[in-house]
Every structure is written in C-alpha cells, then in structure tokens.
Amino acid sequence: xxxxxxxxxxxxxxxxxxxxxxxxxxxxxxxxxxxxxxxxxxxxxxxxxxxxxxxxxxxxxxxxxxxxxxxxxxxxxxxxxxxxxxxxxxxxxxxxxxxxxxxxxxxxxxxxxxxxxx
Amino acid sequence: xxxxxxxxxxxxxxxxxxxxxxxxxxxxxxxxxxxxxxxxxxxxxxxxxxxxxxxxxxxxxxxxxxxxxxxxxxxxxxxxxxxxxxxxxxxxxxxxxxxxxxxxxxxxxxxxx
Numbered sequence: 001x002x003x004x005x006x007x008x009x010x011x012x013x014x015x016x017x018x019x020x021x022x023x024x025x026x027x028x029x030x031x032x033x034x035x036x037x038x039x040x041x042x043x044x045x046x047x048x049x050x051x052x053x054x055x056x057x058x059x060x061x062x063x064x065x066x067x068x069x070x071x072x073x074x075x076x077x078x079x080x081x082x083x084x085x086x087x088x089x090x091x092x093x094x095x096x097x098x099x100x101x102x103x104x105x106x107x108x109x110x111x112x113x114x115x116x117x118x
Numbered sequence: 119x120x121x122x123x124x125x126x127x128x129x130x131x132x133x134x135x136x137x138x139x140x141x142x143x144x145x146x147x148x149x150x151x152x153x154x155x156x157x158x159x160x161x162x163x164x165x166x167x168x169x170x171x172x173x174x175x176x177x178x179x180x181x182x183x184x185x186x187x188x189x190x191x192x193x194x195x196x197x198x199x200x201x202x203x204x205x206x207x208x209x210x211x212x213x214x215x216x217x218x219x220x221x222x223x224x225x226x227x228x229x230x231x
Contacts, residue, residue, distance in 0.1 A: 006161070034218040043207065043223040044162075049216075093161055095219070106152065107211070107219055111161040 002028045002098035006110025013084055013117055021079045021113045023094035030096035033077035035069065038091040038112075050077045084117040091115075120145045124208045124222035131198055131229050139193040139225045141182075141208035149210040151175075151184055151191040152219065156205045165193075165206070198229045 003026040013019050023033060031052045036044040048064075050056040050071035058064045066088075068080040081088055094110040124141040131137060143151065150169045154162040166175030171186035180195045191208060208222040 032216040041226070043221045046218050049218060051216075095162075097216070106150070106164060106167055108164075109154075109162040114159075 002026075002096075002108045004030070004094060004096055004108050004110045006094055006113060008113060009111060010114045011116070013115070015085055015117055016083055018080055018082045019084055019115060021081075021092055021094075021115075023077050023079075023096075023110050025075045025096055025098075028096075028098040029074040030077065030098075031074060032096065033071060034095040035067075035077075035079050036093045036095065038093060040091075044093060047079075081115065084115070086117045089115055089117045120149065120210060120212060120220045122208050122210055122220055122222035124206075124225055126223065126225065128226040128228060131227070133200055133229055133231050134197045135229075137193070137195040137198045137202075137227070139206055139208075139227070141191045141193065141222060143189050143191065143208075143210050145189075145210055145212065147212065148186075149212055151182070152209040152211070153180070153182055153191070153193050154207045154209060154221075156207065156224075158204070162207065198227070200229045200231055203227055203229045 005024045007022050033050045035047045037047050038044050047062045048056045048058045050069045052071045056069035071077040093112045097107050121144045152167045153165040155165045156162050166177040168175040168184035174183045182191050182193045205224045205226045207224045209219040211219050
C-alpha cells in the first residue's frame with residue numbers, strides 16, 4: 001500500500017532554534033500534503049495544506065512565518081518550525097491521498113513527529 | 119460546514135465486552151466516512167471506511183455502517199481485546215480529492231483483562 005515516511009519521529013530542541021520535519025511519499029506522487037498538529041489527548045488540528053510547486057494554504061490562526069512549509073517535489077514536503085518555543089511542543093503528523101495520483105486505499109498518514117522544545 | 123461528532127471517552131471495557139463508539143456527521147453532498155485508530159505514541163492507521171450510503175466497512179472484527187438517514191457511522195466490535203486499547207477517530211472527506219480529512223475529537227478506549 002501507499003506509504004508516507006515521516007522523519008524524525010522524535011526531536012528535542014532548545015528554545016529559539018528551528019526544526020525541520022520531512023514527509024516523503026515512498027511509492028506514489030503526493031501533489032498535496034496535509035499537515036496536522038495534535039495536542040495531548042486531543043484530536044488532529046489541520047495546520048496547512050501544501051501543494052507541489054506552489055505556496056501552502058494555512059488554516060486560520062496558524063502563523064505561516066513560524067511554520068514554514070515547502071513542497072518542492074512530488075515526493076517530499078517539509079515543515080519547519082522556526083524559532084521554536086515550549087508552546088510549540090506537540091505531535092505533528094503529515095498525510096496524503098494517493099488516490100489523487102491514481103493510487104487506492106484513501107488517505108495515508110506519516111508516523112508522526114513528537115517535538116519537545118526545552 | 120463539515121463536521122464530525124463522536125462520543126467522548128474515555129471508554130473502559132472488560133475483555134470480550136461489546137463495543138460501540140457513536141459517530142455522527144454534518145456534511146454537504148455525500149462524503150466518504152472513515153475510522154482511524156491511533157496506538158500510543160504512533161501515527162494514525164486506517165481501520166475501515168465506507169464511501170456511500172448503506173456501505174459497511176469492516177476490519178479486524180470492527181464494523182461500521184454508513185447511515186445517511188441518521189448521518190451516522192457508529193463503530194462496533196462484538197468482543198474487544200486488550201490489544202484494542204487505543205484512540206479511535208471518526209473522520210469524513212468531501213470526495214473532492216485534494217481536501218483534508220475532517221476528524222472527530224477521538225475516543226480513548228481502554229480494555230482491561
């Protein structure tokens with residue numbers, strides 16, 4: 001089945017530094033990638049939608065200058081948390097829909113990245 | 119707009135008990151409906167789905183039927199196991215291809231031996 005590989009799975013960083021999270025579609029072309037954030041014991045909140053070759057669409061309340069999204073190729077989308085602060089600590093998950101490129105099975109998710117800012 | 123409402127947990131059951139997690143939705147048109155499961159510390163895994171009214175999705179003993187008349191997609195399992203302990207998310211998609219899933223808040227299930 002279609003797989004989205006997300007790295008790193010866990011990262012601890014100091015306040016003020018930046019962290020890059022990568023999501024790769026391994027066996028299909030992901031023209032669109034969705035980025036979610038999940039707080040402890042809560043649901044997934046859509047942060048933004050990235051589209052290959054164009055600017056990402058951010059949800060209301062999400063700071064585009066803080067959460068930089070790049071979707072430079074059909075198999076790679078990255079989320080960079082810039083100048084991270086403790087309140088950015090969360091679980092970040094990416095998702096893509098292989099059916100957009102002819103695949104099946106519906107939406108597939110990365111395994112998530114646990115970010116802890118100290 | 120589109121939304122999903124699912125029963126709030128946590129739900130605690132004894133092994134072999136019957137499970138129902140309610141899910142209702144609001145959507146324009148005819149969305150596809152999904153149940154995802156998240157085990158501790160992991161990402162989401164698709165459990166089952168249904169793409170049109172009266173469809174029944176099933177997997178690993180779990181079932182859910184797409185009920186258009188009641189706008190529901192309740193998750194059921196006849197006999198739960200300890201290994202079913204996880205968070206379950208109901209979700210819908212608008213079938214327009216490049217739109218994200220809309221999730222319910224999730225229901226935490228704990229099964230005790």
